[in-house]
Each structure stands twice: as structure tokens, then as C-alpha cells.
Amino acid sequence: MARMKFLCDAERCIECNGCVTACKNENEVPWGVNRRRVVTLNDGVPGERSMSVACMHCSDAPCMAVCPVDCFYKTAEGVVLHDKDLCIGCGYCFYACPFGAPQFPQDGAFGLRGKMDKCTFCAGGPEANGSEAEFKKYGRNRLSEGKLPACAEMCSTKALLGGDGDVIADIYRTRVTRRGKGSEVWGWGTAYGRPDQQPQTPPQQQPQGGNKS
Amino acid sequence: MSSRVVLTALSHLLLVLTLASVVPVWADEKQPYVTSPPSSSDERTTNQVERQQTQPFNNAPLWREVRSGDPGITQVKGIETGVLVQPQGEAWRTLRNGPVILYGGILLLVVPAAILLFFAWRGSLKMHSPPSGRLIQRFTSWERLIHWLTAISFVVLAFSGILMLFGKYIVLPLFGYTLFSWIAIVSKNLHNFVGPLFVFCTVLMFFTFVGGNFWRVYDWKWIKKGGGMVSGEHVPAGKYNAGEKLWFWGGVTLLGIVVSASGLILDFPNFDQGRGLMQQANIVHGVAALFYMAASLGHIYLGTIGMQGAYRAMRHGTVDETWAREHHEYWYDDLKARNVVASPSTHSTPGPRAQPQHG
Numbered sequence: 001m002a003r004m005k006f007l008c009d010a011e012r013c014i015e016c017n018g019c020v021t022a023c024k025n026e027n028e029v030p031w032g033v034n035r036r037r038v039v040t041l042n043d044g045v046p047g048e049r050s051m052s053v054a055c056m057h058c059s060d061a062p063c064m065a066v067c068p069v070d071c072f073y074k075t076a077e078g079v080v081l082h083d084k085d086l087c088i089g090c091g092y093c094f095y096a097c098p099f100g101a102p103q104f105p106q107d108g109a110f111g112l113r114g115k116m117d118k119c120t121f122c123a124g125g126p127e128a129n130g131s132e133a134e135f136k137k138y139g140r141n142r143l144s145e146g147k148l149p150a151c152a153e154m155c156s157t158k159a160l161l162g163g164d165g166d167v168i169a170d171i172y173r174t175r176v177t178r179r180g181k182g183s184e185v186w187g188w189g190t191a192y193g194r195p196d197q198q199p200q201t202p203p204q205q206q207p208q209g210g211n212k213s
Numbered sequence: 214m215s216s217r218v219v220l221t222a223l224s225h226l227l228l229v230l231t232l233a234s235v236v237p238v239w240a241d242e243k244q245p246y247v248t249s250p251p252s253s254s255d256e257r258t259t260n261q262v263e264r265q266q267t268q269p270f271n272n273a274p275l276w277r278e279v280r281s282g283d284p285g286i287t288q289v290k291g292i293e294t295g296v297l298v299q300p301q302g303e304a305w306r307t308l309r310n311g312p313v314i315l316y317g318g319i320l321l322l323v324v325p326a327a328i329l330l331f332f333a334w335r336g337s338l339k340m341h342s343p344p345s346g347r348l349i350q351r352f353t354s355w356e357r358l359i360h361w362l363t364a365i366s367f368v369v370l371a372f373s374g375i376l377m378l379f380g381k382y383i384v385l386p387l388f389g390y391t392l393f394s395w396i397a398i399v400s401k402n403l404h405n406f407v408g409p410l411f412v413f414c415t416v417l418m419f420f421t422f423v424g425g426n427f428w429r430v431y432d433w434k435w436i437k438k439g440g441g442m443v444s445g446e447h448v449p450a451g452k453y454n455a456g457e458k459l460w461f462w463g464g465v466t467l468l469g470i471v472v473s474a475s476g477l478i479l480d481f482p483n484f485d486q487g488r489g490l491m492q493q494a495n496i497v498h499g500v501a502a503l504f505y506m507a508a509s510l511g512h513i514y515l516g517t518i519g520m521q522g523a524y525r526a527m528r529h530g531t532v533d534e535t536w537a538r539e540h541h542e543y544w545y546d547d548l549k550a551r552n553v554v555a556s557p558s559t560h561s562t563p564g565p566r567a568q569p570q571h572g
Binding site for chain 1: 261262264265266269270272274275276278279284285286287288289291292293294295296297298299300302303305306309310376377378380381385390391393394397398401402405406409479480481482483485488491492495
């Protein structure tokens with residue numbers, strides 16, 4: 001089974017924010033939440049580089065490790081998803097994530113944050129694939145339709161690649177050898193530098209009392 | 214073979230030394246500020262610009278900037294949206310899921326076990342003389358109100374906090390995901406709303422009880438003898454003994470301030486504080502709260518089953534004269550000197566509430 005990953009080619013990203021818009025449009029995300037964002041370093045000077053950031057679906061995901069109600073699970077494709085019905089809005093995933101992926105519809109006094117929202121790799125949530133309930137909570141489930149995430153599909157310069165980690169790494173390797181520069185892939189060490197967690201079924205569909213790591 | 218290795222090593226060393234001596238000079242000539250490691254985003258930007266002029270394909274300064282956590286430019290509004298990688302979250306995760314949960318859990322098991330062992334060994338601390346039947350007021354209704362408001366909110370916060378830290382490992386396997394999530398939602402909101410009440414009570418508590426808690430010379434004697442808790446020896450004390458004073462200053466005041474300040478940082482994300490501050494506050498909050506809970510067990514033990522007559526003091530506000538003389542002799546003497554209580558010889562008939570009090 002393919003291991004899904006995101007890869008953003010900093011040599012190609014032109015900061016058009018097409019991925020951000022594609023994501024918002026495809027998933028109809030809550031107000032104030034941006035599942036994807038583009039960050040530019042050295043803005044306006046030689047050496048300027050832009051990178052698109054969202055949940056990287058880490059191998060050893062920090063959000064999963066710290067969630068006090070264990071609402072996260074990892075699909076067989078390596079996508080890190082969560083169950084909004086279980087989420088209590090404590091914000092621990094937001095403390096732990098290096099990429100700033102988990103976000104909350106509110107940042108209210110007394111810790112009233114609402115349910116966490118983050119990039120799903122366009123793979124929905126624990127509800128039935130393509131159901132209305134799934135779309136309302138998590139957005140489109142493109143993966144179940146055999147499609148890749150909307151952001152990567154929309155990218156005009158093909159800087160943002162999303163898909164089977166081996167395939168996109170091959171594409172990137174070819175690029176690097178051709179152009180002879182830019183071999184660094186931003187965020188990969190942080191996201192994929194550790195062994196993968198075992199795939200799981202969504203928390204509520206597991207047998208009660210089953211031990212999860 | 215070995216001589217060649219030594220030669221290679223020497224030549225490398227020479228190269229490094231040469232570079233080390235040349236590079237700062239070169240840097241000094243061109244731009245004096247590169248000699249110190251770059252600290253601000255501006256300097257890193259300059260570094261990448263410089264690097265690109267000499268080595269067009271070298272992005273190393275840029276990747277250092279990505280890892281640094283310094284914000285770049287982004288169109289997305291929000292807190293720290295310009296940060297690509299915030300590496301401190303990993304430290305927070307390692308600390309919280311590691312030592313805080315492990316040693317915190319051990320602490321919350323060992324302390325009650327030790328207290329139970331002590332109780333099995335010594336039992337409840339009883340009065341040596343029979344109760345006189347004459348009651349002295351120890352706590353006013355205001356003092357009791359503040360104490361119980363603080364105490365009840367403390368217990369609510371302790372249980373909901375324990376659930377947030379250990380519930381995943383203990384309660385979740387028992388109750389299953391759906392029920393545990395509901396319990397956690399209730400706990401989280403209780404914790405977040407009762408927390409500020411506890412802060413408020415802690416402040417009132419401090420000013421209400423600070424008067425009797427100043428450290429006296431005789432408190433050192435009490436500490437040295439452990440209050441006579443093990444030996445059964447009589448150790449005189451003021452209105453509050455040294456143990457109570459330690460609990461007041463170390464627990465209520467110091468740990469109270471630490472958990473309150475760190476808790477307020479976590480409870481009000483509406484002030485737009487960043488992740489880094491919240492990660493630190495969470496660790497400080499957890500560690501301080503674990504020590505506070507462990508210490509509170511000692512206080513609760515001595516206030517209930519550990520000492521005869523202590524619970525009724527805070528429940529009804531009164532203590533028996535014998536209790537006052539045996540546990541807080543200086544306070545009792547002081548009350549006698551101020552004629553608040555009559556000397557034992559003049560009043561020998563038991564009052565209407567002469568029943569021996571059992572905590």
C-alpha cells in the first residue's frame with residue numbers, strides 16, 4: 001500500500017496561494033481555519049523561497065501521541081485523521097505539532113476552542129466515505145474516489161506534490177538531478193524521519209479496550 | 214598505514230585551522246556582524262543573500278531559517294502562521310509523555326501508599342487527656358467559607374486534571390472512546406471554569422490566613438522533632454504549627470501562584486499567546502499541580518482521619534480546650550492570657566456540647 005506524503009519543492013513554489021484556495025474551496029473549511037498556507041522566507045531579496053505548509057501526516061505524529069482522548073488514527077495509506085466527535089478541544093495537538101497544522105474555529109476565553117480542524121489529505125474522516133456527515137465535518141474525501149489532494153492537483157508549477165511517497169520522491173529526484181540544485185525537501189526530516197506508526201481503524205470502530213500504541 | 218592516517222588527520226587539522234584563522238578575517242573585512250552566530254531573521258536573510266553570491270546552489274542558510282522557527286511572510290492571518298517549523302513542541306511532547314506522566318504517576322501512587330502505611334502503623338493521633346467539653350472557636354465562618362471553597366475547587370481541578378493526564382491510560386480502556394470523550398469534555402470545561410475561581414479563592418485564602426502563618430523561632434523545634442508525630446512527644450506550637458505553615462507557604466502560596474499563573478496562560482488563548490509559551494506553561498502547570506496534589510494528600514490526611522478533632526475544627530469552627538492545649542499550646546496560652554478562654558480550674562462543669570469529638 002502506498003504511503004501518502006506531501007512534498008513542496010521550494011525551487012518551484014511561486015507563492016500563488018492556489019493550494020490554499022483549492023483547499024478552502026474543496027473542503028469548505030470553517031471560517032478562520034486555513035488547513036494550508038504558503039510561507040515566504042527572504043521576501044523580496046535574492047534567495048527568496050516559498051513553501052506550502054499543511055499537516056504532513058507524520059510517521060510518528062506528535063498530535064496522536066499527546067491527544068488525551070486518543071481521537072487520532074492513521075489509515076493504511078499513512079494519512080493521519082481524527083474523530084471530531086471525540087475531540088474535546090484541549091489544544092494539545094496544537095502545542096505538539098511542529099507545522100502548526102491543528103487549528104480551532106475559536107480561541108475563546110476559558111479554553112473554548114471548538115473541535116480541532118486540520119488537513120485530511122483530502123481523505124475525510126471516520127464516517128462513511130463520501131457521506132454528507134463526513135463532508136460537513138472533514139471536507140471532501142477525494143482519496144476514496146481515487147483522486148489526490150486538491151491542493152497538489154491544483155498547483156500550477158507542480159511545486160506541491162501529494163501522493164505515494166516513493167513516487168513523488170522519484171519525481172523530485174529527477175528534478176534535482178536535472179537542475180543540479182535544491183536537493184533539500186523541506187519538513188521531510190521532521191515529518192518522516194521516524195518509523196511509521198501502525199495503521200489503525202478509527203477509534204470508535206475499534207473493539208472496546210483494545211490496546212493502541 | 215597508520216602514519217598515512219596520522220598524516221591525513223594532520224592535514225585536515227591544518228586545513229581547519231587555516232580556515233578558522235582566515236574566515237573571520239575575511240568576514241571582518243566584508244561585514245563585521247557575521248562573526249557572531251546569526252540571531253535574528255534579518256541576519257539570516259543577509260546570510261542567504263551573501264551565500265547565493267558565492268555559491269548560487271547553496272541554500273543552507275535558508276534551511277537553517279526554516280528550522281529556526283522565525284516567522285516568514287504569509288497571506289494567512291493568525292498567530293504564528295508565518296512559522297514553518299516550531300521545534301519546541303517535540304520537547305514538550307517528550308517531557309509530557311515521558312517524565313511528567315511517569316514520575317507524576319509514581320508520585321501520586323507512592324504518597325498515598327506511604328500515608329496509608331503510616332496510618333496502619335500509628336493510627337489516628339488521639340488526645341492524651343479526656344476532652345474538657347469546653348469549646349474554643351478556632352476558625353470564623355469566613356475562614357471556613359474560604360477554606361472549603363478553595364478545597365472543593367481544588368478537588369474538582371485535581372480530578373479533572375488527573376483525567377487529562379492519565380485518563381487515556383487508565384479510564385479510556387475501561388469506558389471506551391465515546392463515554393470517555395464525554396467525561397473528558399465535562400472535565401475539561403469544569404477545569405477551565407473552576408480554575409479561575411480557584412485563583413480567586415487562593416488570593417483570598419492568602420490574606421485570610423497569612424496572619425497566623427509567620428515563621429516563629431519555636432517552629433524550628435517543631436520541624437526538628439517532626440511535630441512529635443512519630444514519637445508522640447508533646448511539641449508546643451502557635452495557632453498553626455510548622456507543618457501547617459509549610460503547607461501554607463509552600464503549598465497554598467508558592468504552588469498556588471505557580472499553578473494559577475501557568476493555568477491562566479493556558480485557559481485564555483484569546484490573548485493570542487504563542488505555542489511556545491503554552492508548552493512551557495503546560496509543563497510548569499503539570500509539575501506544580503502534581504506536587505500540590507501530593508502535598509494536599511498529607512494535609513487532607515491530617516485534617517480528617519489522621520488526627521482526632523482536626524476535621525471538626527474546620528467543619529464547625531470549634532475545638533476542645535484539651536485539643537488546643539495539646540496541639541497548639543502557645544495559641545492556647547495566648548488565648549488564656551487575653552482572657553478569651555477561662556483557665557481550666559475555674560470552669561470544671563462540662564458544657565452542653567460535652568460529647569467527645571470524633572473526627
